Amino acid sequence: MDIRLDRPSLISWLEEERPDRLAELYEAAYNTKLSTVGDKVYLRGLVEISNICRKNCLYCGIRRDNRNTGRYEISVDNVLDAAEFAFRDGYGSLVIQGGERMDRAFIDKITHILKEIKKRWPLGITLSLGEQSKDVYREWFEAGAHRYLLRIESSDKQLYERIHPVDPLHSYRTRIQALKDLRDCGYQVGTGVMIGLPFQNAWNLADDLLFFKKMDIDMCGMGPYLEHSGTPLYSYRHLLLPKERRLELSVTMVALLRLLMPDINIAATTAMQAIDPFGREKAIMAGANVLMPNLTLAEVRDEYQIYQNKPGAGEDAAISSSITERRLREMKIPIGRDQWGDSIHFSRRH
Ligand code: SAH
């Protein structure tokens, strides 16, 4: 099938709901994946290092002003345990994610963790720790991180400003600058958006895809927006699409992005799994090639509720990872064991 990817065509795909048409799109994207990045899925063990955050994003359950969540920060040893688990289980990589903090103690802790991991195991390391100064990005790169995920959340400045407080701490321009700084420091850069936000339409989503292309990103992680009752955006929940449609739109976004940027890495995200136990697998069948099983310590998992009913609550690393692997086996999706699974797009650019 010949699929056009100009803006009007992207918009009409994002408005498409006929299952047979969508199945054709997903198949085309899957075939593109096979011929560019291959059939393997790469695993990155996810460690949610802390839910302490200086920001107040209007959608996020761990925003600074949500007083109804306990705050935690896991120890260096806990992160090293997760890294060891990832390495032993044949995951090529680790993702360290958390709330945004710029205090020196936190920055030093991350630098220390990166160096310790690199001393012990040949793991690839992705960071997802929000906006930082260019010097900090450089420090972490030199300590061993080589990929960074920083979602733009929405590439439309107006929509960005409806889902964030409008103040210097939540500036759209600073976020764009951070993505450029990451690129300058040598990282493989990943970004992404939330799908099905209140006030968002098919035009916005098409523009998000074109934004990824224009920014020439190496990786993408995007997923459905899920409302959280402890956040200001919850009061707009009557504007939301049904959850199943938000998931379908997310899978369609994955497929269109695979066709638009055939050799980047695209993640099948946990929020997809929150809507449908097989949500991530659907994204894989539509072009995604990265999965991030949660390796966060069971004791603190419930407190990393960026949205409610996050899957995997109470599970430990061994359970989450065996569930993921069993599903992949059942669906005959091969795993790229013991490999970093770097973005081919990045290597080609260099
Ligand atoms: N603090 C870092 C990383 C942790 S948040 C940062 O913001 O970059 C990671 C991602 O969780 C965010 O980029 C956002 O896209 C997603 N997220 C937050 N709240 C969400 C919600 N209610 N529904 C779906 N995704 C959400």
Ligand code: SF4
């Ligand atoms: Fe903090 Fe990230 Fe949540 Fe925003 S999305 S409140 S920066 S954890």
